[in-house]
Amino acid sequence: MAQTGTTDVRRAALCGSAIAGLLVLAAVLVPVLTGWDVRERADDIAGLPPLHGFREVKVGPGTPLAVLVGLAVVLRGHRVAGWLGWRRLLAVSWMASSAWLLGLALVDGPAGLSRVLGNRHEYLGTARAVGSVPALLASYIDHIPYDSPGHWPTHVAGHPPGMLLLFVLLVRLGLGGDLMAGIVVAFLAASLPAAVLVTVRALGNEDLARQAAPYLVVTPAGVFLAVSADAVIATVVAWGLAALALASRTTLRQGWGWAVVAGVLLGYAVQMSYGMPLAGLPALAVLVAARRWWPLPVAAAVALGMALGFAALGFAWWEALPVLRQRYWDGIAAQRPASYWLWGNLAALLLSGGVLIGASVGAAWAARRDERVATSLVGGALVAVLVADATLMSKAEVERIWLPFVPWLTVGLALLPASWRRGALALQVVAALGVQHLLYTTW
Template sequence: MTSTRARLAPWLGLVLALVLVGLAFGLPRWLEWEVASRAPRNASDLEVPPLHGLWHPQLLGPGTVPALLLALLGWRYGPGLAERLPWRRLLLASYAAGLAWLLALALVDGTSGLTRVLGNDYEYLPTAREVDDVGALLRGYVDRIPYAHEDNWPTHVAGHPPGALLFFVLLVRVGLGGDLAAALVVVALAATTALAVLTTLRALDAEDVARRAAPFLVLTPAAVFMAVSADALFAAVAAWGLAALALAATAPGRGALVAWSLLAGLLLGYGSLMSYGLPLLGVVALAVLLAARSWWPLPLAAGTALAVVLGFAAAGFAWWEAYPVLSERYWDGIAADRPASYWLWANLGALLVCAGPLLGAGLAYAAAGARRLSRPAVLLVAAAAVAMAAADLSRMSKAETERIWLLFVPWLTVSLGLLPPAWRRWGLGLQVAGALVVQHLLYTSW
């Protein structure tokens, strides 16, 4: 990469990202476009497309001071600690800081910042409390997806395979079915996502990139949308499935290869029964194997994942039968009121709010220097970008991508670990500042 190209690429990416975000927020208001971001709670509410939320400034909340302290300490000391700490201590510190960051941002709105989402009637938890027969649930799941059914599923239950609902059924049955208890479980699991990505990079001989990316993965602006979002749970399951696949592909012996491959298949197979979008991460799975230069785990991992899906089919839920029915419900509902002329590109604006505007710089730098930068990291970033583009162009995703694309955000964030040192230092400040601004100025629905 020439010095001029290396110098200009991140600036171009950052400027384009900021312009895209500005247009995504501004054009619907300036041109009075009807883009059906969400239904306002009352006439005075101001919608904020491309996000699924409302303008609701709150300059101080219970979590504000802890969030500011974490942001300042993370910006000042995070990069240095990530470079120096022994690996296991780095993982432990990353989990502790990430968990604190998630909780602090959510608690800006008080305890309701943790409970209001999962306790919503459109979400999984209220339905999970009513489930008393899992077998009957699976056998009748597809029938209850259409709006026409007199007892149709709530929005999020209908919009996902039953694996998501069954997770919350499990929480209810072990005594963690309260709004706050379930929220804390989701937060605790969501905070492990960064560790899975770091583990994947190290397994693929990219520990240097993992250490540089760690502060960005931990103090991610996506934490605003992760804290109590079931989609963050799906992202965590997928990330650990990919980490297991990387460990399988680099395993020193046959036994370890088989064990990690089985675990990867179980996690990715069950993950595909939590979210219809998760199979798109198959592109990232192939990138993992390509980066490891080993295809040995593929048959066993893929076979195990398929066995999980077929097991659910034998129990009454066939993924391939459910998805077309969901698609009909989707297009009978709000999707018909969300114009593709806006959302095909505004989806990216929502992503940049979720992942932070520095993502534009990271992706541009990775693209410009793909041949000279860490091969495993570039492959993971490129694969995540391809998967995201497929979701966008297929119109599988149309709005709410600040939540839906949490599957892709951690892998795209790896690109920030490829940026030059000067960019990483002030760029981390930009990322945490963006998270604080979004959390304090907007009422986010996730």
């Protein structure tokens, strides 16, 4: 990778970080100093906007592992990423990310992996009660409204059935216990760095991938990736984009299979989250970076076929969304002031992915003439976040809801000057350890 540590990149990265830091400070302090009630629920007495949680200082059994992994990546991450063979780099990134996620989660002990997925608002309780999958799909929309008999719990109602079906599969494989399901989610989410590395290399910039690897491994988003079902959505999207990038580096005759895989994964992601049509923006960014468009109609046709297949089984995404919107605005959305959350959401994203996301965006913008891959991927994710924010369908809780976009927003950190690397990694590690050890995030 050409060295992009110019004065412009430094200045843009510093400016982006400063803006991000000020945004976070404002989101935390304004409600406190003004008495503005921006709580996510009327009964949320101890909340700490913009995050969904409250203050709780703690040290737990996962603390030594998280600190050890963080130190190792800060001190040796870029050196190891530079000399490892490619396949070994992918394997090591997965293993290191697994250790990072597990270490962070286990700060709360085994409950750190089990309490979220075992929550009554989550998927596992419903998944264990599912008998017939066809019957589930045929009646899914009927159970979304609050006033329907046996209405779905919050997270089941708030998502298409694709996410629930994955937990049904875990239950039927004997992996449906709270703790075991948490372990499965953590190990799946730990593959995110590898997916991003595959994507960047397929787009022709292996050096950029290697420089990005340490930042992807010790992301502050690990606090939420280890325990949130949204991490599974992020993982499906990431590998879908990786498949799209692999398709785009060759011809239709040679790469159509990868385009089909991309369509299956991205199409299924849409059946997991009503917000994931926005993954189409990072997908377009991949094709812009590749300068090859033939995978688009193939992947889009397969994704459309996925939607039509679900509709044939009884769940039509386009019929469910208006019903979900009504439930959302009848419930928690009405208690969350848009005048705060339109920008508070962005602060929550920065607390999730790290304030250095601002530096990543700034560096990618400054280097746009030289680093098409980083600029395209960061830009696609940023536009997706801004569109999601403008819809008002994600007021609060975006520290987990926007996890699918965080890895791509992180890629621009690879453009930071070499002299900044350890400091930037240290800031990311400290941010993650701080959130996990000082707050109870409820995720």
